[in-house]
Amino acid sequence: MQTSLTELLGCRYPIIQTAMGWVADPALVSATCEAGGFGFLAGAVMTPAEVEAGIEQIKAKTDQPFGVNFHMYTPGASEIVDICIRHGVRAVSYSRSPAPDMIARLKAAGVVCIPTVGALQHAVKAVAMGADAVVVQGCEGGGHTGKVASSILLPQVISALDVPVVAAGGYKDGRGLVAALACGAAGIAMGTRFLMTRESPVPQLTKARYVGARAEEIIVSTKLDGLPQRMINNECLQTLEHKSKVGMLLLAIRNGLAFTKLTGASLFSMLTSAWRMKQSNRLGFGQTLMAANAPMLIQEAMVKGHPQNGILPSGQVAGVIDDLPAVADLINDIMCEAEDTIERLAALQKN
Numbered sequence: 001m002q003t004s005l006t007e008l009l010g011c012r013y014p015i016i017q018t019a020m021g022w023v024a025d026p027a028l029v030s031a032t033c034e035a036g037g038f039g040f041l042a043g044a045v046m047t048p049a050e051v052e053a054g055i056e057q058i059k060a061k062t063d064q065p066f067g068v069n070f071h072m073y074t075p076g077a078s079e080i081v082d083i084c085i086r087h088g089v090r091a092v093s094y095s096r097s098p099a100p101d102m103i104a105r106l107k108a109a110g111v112v113c114i115p116t117v118g119a120l121q122h123a124v125k126a127v128a129m130g131a132d133a134v135v136v137q138g139c140e141g142g143g144h145t146g147k148v149a150s151s152i153l154l155p156q157v158i159s160a161l162d163v164p165v166v167a168a169g170g171y172k173d174g175r176g177l178v179a180a181l182a183c184g185a186a187g188i189a190m191g192t193r194f195l196m197t198r199e200s201p202v203p204q205l206t207k208a209r210y211v212g213a214r215a216e217e218i219i220v221s222t223k224l225d226g227l228p229q230r231m232i233n234n235e236c237l238q239t240l241e242h243k244s245k246v247g248m249l250l251l252a253i254r255n256g257l258a259f260t261k262l263t264g265a266s267l268f269s270m271l272t273s274a275w276r277m278k279q280s281n282r283l284g285f286g287q288t289l290m291a292a293n294a295p296m297l298i299q300e301a302m303v304k305g306h307p308q309n310g311i312l313p314s315g316q317v318a319g320v321i322d323d324l325p326a327v328a329d330l331i332n333d334i335m336c337e338a339e340d341t342i343e344r345l346a347a348l349q350k351n
């Protein structure tokens, strides 16, 4: 299946595996690309050296094109731009606080710039800043998310833009792909569906919590890092929801210190990124400090495998997914179902 997205990214199918911190690792990305989709490495939670090592690992497993996701406001961002250019990475994705100078450098080197946006005004601004395509995420989507559902946001953004638009938030199958194409999208992007695969590095106990989740218990909360984020309403989130402001501040300080110890980042670089995040997201200082909670609590579930003690970012779609297929089977099934759906629709017209 060819669309403007497959042409832009050089993949066989219009299916993107989005970046997910501590989940979209080289094994998941390379499995996606080998199966005909397009995977993004989760560079936003990596140092530049880790991003480079991840790129090398992907290249060792596949010769298909792939992408890297990162935040342009972090201290290592400019170095990650250099690394992506040096390694001929096909595309980068980003969201908050895009930096015009970095976008200009990437585009001059032929790297496709494809940010994720959750609102019409952000989509328009992203294109004005040089985006070659945009991923539009409805509020059903996992991780940081907007306020408007895919069914309303997607057609609105498609009508307003003249670059390829990719639908995200709530997609998992071939019917969803055809629905997005019918709406005028150039493809779909999925996070949660790829998290729930055999190749995803998430520990089994945590994957089982995703499989058992109901759509109604996958809620949006600002308690983790001050920004609206969709996650499973587990024991850990319920504890955060009931913490006082002082309790949240103490937790943030404890997690911030643990994070600097874990990553070797200096307190100064942590505070610098927190300051940039505060400026670009117009958050209060208390809210910005809370951002320190996210990496520690997410890793508790996604890396250490303690789903009840950590945070489980998730799209609502996890509530209607009950399997953990191999990535190649997943992509094959999506494309077969998409073909069947298109045939079914064509038959409607003949009758």
Ligand SMILES: Cc1cc2nc3c(=O)[nH]c(=O)nc-3n(C[C@H](O)[C@H](O)[C@H](O)COP(=O)(O)O)c2cc1C
Residues within 6 Å of the ligand: 018, 019, 020, 021, 023, 042, 044, 045, 069, 094, 095, 116, 137, 140, 141, 142, 143, 144, 168, 169, 170, 171, 189, 190, 191, 192, 193, 195, 312, 313, 314, 315, 316, 317
């Ligand atoms: C566990 C998890 C981690 C995520 N981490 C990131 C991230 O590091 N960077 C990012 O841009 N988006 C992140 N997201 C958002 C996804 O890339 C994607 O936009 C979203 O999952 C799409 O919605 P869906 O889950 O309904 O498919 C994350 C989502 C999940 C579920």
